[in-house]
Amino acid sequence: MAMKSFRGKGVYGAVAIGKASVFKRQEADVRRVHIDDIAAELERVEAAKAEAVGQLSEIYEKALKEVGETNAQIFEIHMMMIEDDDYNESIKSIIETQSVNAEYAVAVTSDNFAAMFASMDDAYMQARSADVRDISNRLIACLSGGGGVSSESFDKMIVCADDLAPSETVSLDKDKVLAFVTAAGSSNSHTAILARNMNIPAIISVGEEFLKSVKDGDNLIVDGHTGEVIIDSDEETVKKYEEIQRRDAHKKALLQELKGKENVTIDGTHIKIFANIGGVDGIGAVLANDAGGIGLFRSEFLYLENSDYPDEEQQFTAYRKVLESMAGKKVIIRTLDIGADKQIDYFGLEKEDNPALGFRAIRICLTRPEIFRTQLRALYRASAYGDLGIMFPMITSVSEVEKCLAACEEAKKELAAEGIPFSDKVELGIMIETPAAAVISDKLAEMVDFFSVGTNDLTQYTLACDRQNAKLEAFVDTHHEAVLRLIEMSARNAHEHGAWIGICGELAADTSLTETFLRMGIDELSVSAPFVLPLREKVRSIDLNG
Numbered sequence: 001m002a003m004k005s006f007r008g009k010g011v012y013g014a015v016a017i018g019k020a021s022v023f024k025r026q027e028a029d030v031r032r033v034h035i036d037d038i039a040a041e042l043e044r045v046e047a048a049k050a051e052a053v054g055q056l057s058e059i060y061e062k063a064l065k066e067v068g069e070t071n072a073q074i075f076e077i078h079m080m081m082i083e084d085d086d087y088n089e090s091i092k093s094i095i096e097t098q099s100v101n102a103e104y105a106v107a108v109t110s111d112n113f114a115a116m117f118a119s120m121d122d123a124y125m126q127a128r129s130a131d132v133r134d135i136s137n138r139l140i141a142c143l144s145g146g147g148g149v150s151s152e153s154f155d156k157m158i159v160c161a162d163d164l165a166p167s168e169t170v171s172l173d174k175d176k177v178l179a180f181v182t183a184a185g186s187s188n189s190h191t192a193i194l195a196r197n198m199n200i201p202a203i204i205s206v207g208e209e210f211l212k213s214v215k216d217g218d219n220l221i222v223d224g225h226t227g228e229v230i231i232d233s234d235e236e237t238v239k240k241y242e243e244i245q246r247r248d249a250h251k252k253a254l255l256q257e258l259k260g261k262e263n264v265t266i267d268g269t270h271i272k273i274f275a276n277i278g279g280v281d282g283i284g285a286v287l288a289n290d291a292g293g294i295g296l297f298r299s300e301f302l303y304l305e306n307s308d309y310p311d312e313e314q315q316f317t318a319y320r321k322v323l324e325s326m327a328g329k330k331v332i333i334r335t336l337d338i339g340a341d342k343q344i345d346y347f348g349l350e351k352e353d354n355p356a357l358g359f360r361a362i363r364i365c366l367t368r369p370e371i372f373r374t375q376l377r378a379l380y381r382a383s384a385y386g387d388l389g390i391m392f393p394m395i396t397s398v399s400e401v402e403k404c405l406a407a408c409e410e411a412k413k414e415l416a417a418e419g420i421p422f423s424d425k426v427e428l429g430i431m432i433e434t435p436a437a438a439v440i441s442d443k444l445a446e447m448v449d450f451f452s453v454g455t456n457d458l459t460q461y462t463l464a465c466d467r468q469n470a471k472l473e474a475f476v477d478t479h480h481e482a483v484l485r486l487i488e489m490s491a492r493n494a495h496e497h498g499a500w501i502g503i504c505g506e507l508a509a510d511t512s513l514t515e516t517f518l519r520m521g522i523d524e525l526s527v528s529a530p531f532v533l534p535l536r537e538k539v540r541s542i543d544l545n546g
């Protein structure tokens with residue numbers, strides 16, 4: 001058979017090579033049966049509910065051990081959904097008014113509730129549609145005397161399915177699953193989050209064509225890095241992926257050794273190592289690489305992926321997901337930073353002669369307050385779900401910071417008036433990525449909780465070298481003394497005026513500068529996830545007294 005390739009979304013970056021096992025769900029065949037003893041039928045529902053709740057609490061315990069409390073919570077929600085008054089009232093009334101069997105009443109209720117959730121505007125509520133189906137199938141299985149929705153026993157297989165419910169994902173025996181690939185699914189779903197946290201290579205949303213093509217026992221390659229699935233690949237391709245696996249294994253060994261260890265130098269100086277992400281999809285790598293938090297969430301990617309302004313609800317859902325997945329660790333979300341190299345059609349921005357020196361980032365937000373307000377409201381709403389920091393890009397002056405802080409106050413005031421909860425511990429910070437901000441960092445430090453140095457832009461503006469212009473490479477000294485002095489000055493001013501300071505530009509990952517940064521007193525370095533552990537290794541090798 002010829003090699004066939006499909007592409008979906010990788011939710012956990014690793015490669016698996018193995019045989020396919022097409023997931024067969026034990027679909028109960030629900031028939032409509034007339035019953036006479038309504039009271040007995042209602043008792044059957046109660047007994048099945050008790051059994052289903054028992055199964056769910058076992059799954060919850062398993063999830064708690066394997067994927068942590070925050071991610072296990074979905075099964076607590078499932079237990080609550082089974083007890084939900086409206087859901088139960090619907091089952092009861094169908095049995096009573098139609099004199100029908102419990103299985104049928106649950107199936108109809110499931111369809112109705114799932115359709116209702118699916119039609120809601122809120123992406124989070126839409127995703128609950130799958131949860132209703134999940135608990136209803138479980139209830140029907142219990143009613144029919146089935147053993148619940150369970151996975152078959154696979155022998156080191158790549159599980160291929162149309163979609164997997166959260167409970168099915170957790171019920172899979174991790175030791176026997178090499179990877180899983182689903183035709184449907186969204187990166188927003190709990191299933192995707194669980195997969196990331198279970199460290200299983202997973203690809204979602206590969207499309208129906210894949211399921212039509214794959215058969216039990218087919219040879220598969222799953223590349224969670226790129227989202228590619230290959231059926232019956234040729235020998236050369238297998239060799240290529242085996243090499244990627246070897247590289248991944250090497251990295252993993254490094255990870256195992258350093259996971260859970262502190263970022264501390266030989267002389268006992270601590271530094272935080274956080275990770276940068278561009279979207280919710282990046283969380284898996286952050287967790288897999290044991291970052292202490294998220295130091296930069298480039299929120300503009302949410303806007304770049306959309307064909308229109310993402311509304312408050314959409315943004316809230318994304319931010320909340322990141323905060324929930326990070327389970328109480330710090331998450332710093334940067335407000336919209338478009339313009340210059342990141343252009344978005346629907347913003348309708350005019351073409352500029354010097355876009356890097358143009359209408360970008362905070363300049364857009366302060367000119368178009370409705371965009372800023374929507375984002376700040378979404379951020380504060382999400383703040384109730386974790387430890388949020390908000391930071392503002394491209395700051396050059398005191399008055400810009402004043403306006404940003406006022407906009408935050410306004411958003412909080414609105415939410416408070418509407419009775420919407422938010423955290424009162426949100427830290428506010430600014431990017432130090434213009435020479436102006438570094439030079440007046442004494443004044444700026446008094447106004448905010450933290451600084452984060454954007455060395456990519458700080459270098460371009462300090463050296464007057466467009467970061468997009470490949471011709472200038474020979475002129476860009478990334479270790480230029482001017483840039484390092486500006487960072488040092490910002491660090492000193494931050495500490496003298498009560499703020500902490502991190503670096504989130506690419507220079508943070510440059511291990512030849514780690515010692516320099518430590519000597520400056522930098523409190524945090526935020527890098528792309530694969531650099532977290534190499535950086536930890538470097539920090540642990542440094543002796544500042546040596």
Ligand code: PEP
Pocket residue numbers: 296298337433453454455456457458504505506
């Ligand atoms: C920077 O400028 O260093 C930075 C982190 O922001 P971005 O690369 O997104 O401009």
Ligand code: MG
Pocket residue numbers: 393433454456457
């Ligand atoms: Mg920048």
